[in-house]
Amino acid sequence: MKPIAIELRKGVHWVGVKDWGRRMFDGLIPLPHGTSYNAYLVQGEKTALVDTVNPGFEGELLAKIGAITDPATLDYVIMNHAEPDHAGAIPIVLAASPQARLVLTAKGADMAARYYQVPRERMQVVTDADMLDLGGKTLRFVDAPFLHWPETMFTYLAEDKILFPCDFFGSHTAAGVYDDEVADLPVRAQMYFGEIMMPFHKAGERALKKLTDLPIELIAPSHGPLWRHPERILDLYRKWTAGETLPKAVVAYVSMWGSTERLVRIVAETLLGEGIRVAVHDLAQVDVGDLAGDLVDGRALVLGAPTVLGGLHPAALNAANLIRALKPPLKYAAVLSSHGWAGGAVRQAQEILAPTGIELIGALGVHGRATEEEENAARSLAEELANRIKGER
Incomplete structure (x- = not known):
């Protein structure tokens, strides 16, 4: 089967994986509708891969990248979060891309070294508001600790106004590409928030404040459909992180x-x-x-x-x-x-x-x-x- 990479904007593709058959996450969370491991390829004069996929799907990821460009030509791999469902393919991607550097936070660097045996010389540590110029595409990094691990960050693509927030704003479903294609997505997003983000609602409030001045036209999380109507999920997250309740x-x-x-x-x-x-x-x-x-x-x-x-x-x-x-x-x-x-x-x-x-x-x-x-x-x-x-x- 020919691998399918979905173009989101010129020079920006979804190269993730739909895991239709997965039925349990973390040995605790049922997945009646499966899930997805979203990864994104951003191409300017240089090329960056934002997040990877769950172990076992490395070949599919490389095939989708290969449908657009030779994986060996990757310049950067962005690790927003070190959990294996997003970072598990990093060793294989770096082996296929000998010149690529792994971009991550300082705490992320410690985790990448321990969990994935990534050499320090292949890492590029970034801090809040740092920029990475790809030539025609600019990535900006937003420190977002404890959403939901201590090393997490968001990546923002300035020219296309796309936010890549990894687990934040996510949902567990393999259905659809965009939010308006899944009728019950707000319900799925609320379940996901309760399962994963609710214990960190204060960190979520702080992260939302950092996003206030960023114009966002597309939210591309690492699980579930992309939000091309970003205010739908932003409005919900403002309420949920603030702890607003109903009678x-x-x-x-x-x-x-x-x-x-x-x-x-x-x-x-x-x-x-x-x-x-x-x-x-x-x-x-x-x-x-x-x-x-x-x-x-x-x-x-x-x-x-x-x-x-x-x-x-x-x-x-x-x-x-x-x-x-x-x-x-x-x-x-x-x-x-x-x-x-x-x-x-x-x-x-x-x-x-x-x-x-x-x-x-x-x-x-x-x-x-x-x-x-x-x-x-x-x-x-x-x-x-x-x-x-x-x-x-």
């Missing part, structure tokens, strides 16, 4: 014999009756991406779990720890639980959520199936939670 409760629960689920249903339906948006996730079969996406703009959490061996059901324990790690902008929480001969789930949930700063409005633990009085207590807890959600602006 919405994220309900995450697991139930063994239906007692916890009964409490969850009472609370969820009461919240709906109070005009609160409710996103319910059964942790026994949850897609982590769906849960993370809802956490991006959720204002409250309802965590439901039975006690198992003196603590949270393992599925709820995993979810609670994930929520603590992702640092969502949740303001309030409520915990629901049932137990057989001994409790413990409520206490453990409180211990895990305490360091997050989320205000625990209340907790309800019942012995076996809830009594009518306990069901009424669940409704009252939901009404109090709804008042807090609606009172937050």
